[in-house]
Amino acid sequence: MAMNAIDPQAIIAGQRRALAKAITLAESQRPEDREASQTLLNAVLPHTGNSIRVGITGVPGVGKSTFIEAFGLHLLARGHRVAVLAVDPSSPIAGGSLLGDKTRMEQLSRQDNAFIRPSPAGSALGGVALKTRESMLLCEAAGFDVILVETVGVGQSEHQVAAMVDFFLVLMLPGGGDELQGIKKGIVELADAIVINKADGSSENLAAITQRHYAGALSLLKHPGFWQPEVTTCSALKNQGIDAVWRMIESYREQAGARGAIDSQRAEQNLAWMRQLIDELLRARVRDHPAVKEALAALENDVRQAVVTPLAAASEIVRLGQS
Numbered sequence: 001m002a003m004n005a006i007d008p009q010a011i012i013a014g015q016r017r018a019l020a021k022a023i024t025l026a027e028s029q030r031p032e033d034r035e036a037s038q039t040l041l042n043a044v045l046p047h048t049g050n051s052i053r054v055g056i057t058g059v060p061g062v063g064k065s066t067f068i069e070a071f072g073l074h075l076l077a078r079g080h081r082v083a084v085l086a087v088d089p090s091s092p093i094a095g096g097s098l099l100g101d102k103t104r105m106e107q108l109s110r111q112d113n114a115f116i117r118p119s120p121a122g123s124a125l126g127g128v129a130l131k132t133r134e135s136m137l138l139c140e141a142a143g144f145d146v147i148l149v150e151t152v153g154v155g156q157s158e159h160q161v162a163a164m165v166d167f168f169l170v171l172m173l174p175g176g177g178d179e180l181q182g183i184k185k186g187i188v189e190l191a192d193a194i195v196i197n198k199a200d201g202s203s204e205n206l207a208a209i210t211q212r213h214y215a216g217a218l219s220l221l222k223h224p225g226f227w228q229p230e231v232t233t234c235s236a237l238k239n240q241g242i243d244a245v246w247r248m249i250e251s252y253r254e255q256a257g258a259r260g261a262i263d264s265q266r267a268e269q270n271l272a273w274m275r276q277l278i279d280e281l282l283r284a285r286v287r288d289h290p291a292v293k294e295a296l297a298a299l300e301n302d303v304r305q306a307v308v309t310p311l312a313a314a315s316e317i318v319r320l321g322q323s
Helices: 008-012 016-027 031-047 064-077 132-141 156-162 177-190 201-219 242-259 261-287 290-304 310-321
Strands: 052-058 082-088 114-120 146-150 167-172 193-196 230-233
Touching: 008 016, 008 031, 008 132, 016 031, 016 114, 016 132, 031 132, 052 064, 052 156, 052 242, 064 082, 064 146, 064 242, 082 132, 114 132, 132 146, 167 177, 167 242, 177 201, 193 201, 193 242, 201 230, 230 242, 242 261, 261 290, 261 310, 290 310
Parallel strands: 052 146, 052 167, 082 114, 082 146, 167 193, 193 230
Antiparallel strands: none
């Protein structure tokens, strides 16, 4: 039996309890909950899309949670309502997740116009929970006009978060030349902005040098569209440079809005999302087919023993799934 019905009007009215329950419903893997979630999402869909969606990522230790809290408090002071979808890493062994972002953002979590939802990444690519997109729409329907999506870390898989937000921000540490080599071109090509955090005290001069370093690297890359990615510095701990980051995002939003770029980008993102869901649903349908369940263990053993090739085994699984 599905969870108790959630009134769409309660979400539209901004009731936090209803929003939290709706996200829990969206994250459920039970078929009846999935159906109820889609019905709910369709009901609130006309009330979505009225936010700026910002993805935030960075290397471990860069201070993502500290930055998001300082940034969120700054936005609240300017009259915005802020939702933070913080994706925590899941253990590949036990599958558990600490879900500690709400604790790390203690001040922000106490604000009436802020909503923080930590979710386990599970096996999702790019450190984005499988239902982050649905959660984002629900937060928009509840009246949050700035959605911040914090991801697990950096890597080529960050394409997943960049493909669901309007503006993609990458946090770096002062003296991060080695990091640029580690992440190569992939993450930098996706970035709409690079922000050097912890630019305070003895690290302030180093941060300025790092800023020039990344600015030079970005100038060598051709970024698609109208926007030339910017590099700036801040200190989330000292609350310095936060306003400059928001002004930059506002400038992007203004320029993108004048060109219809955000609407067209979201339309393409929705199509890509649909195609990804088709792949996932087809995989689930094949995996749950009785004939596949019966044959899977033997086929896996044959592949393990090199009796058949992985392609031949996969082809047989697909054939069985279509029977």
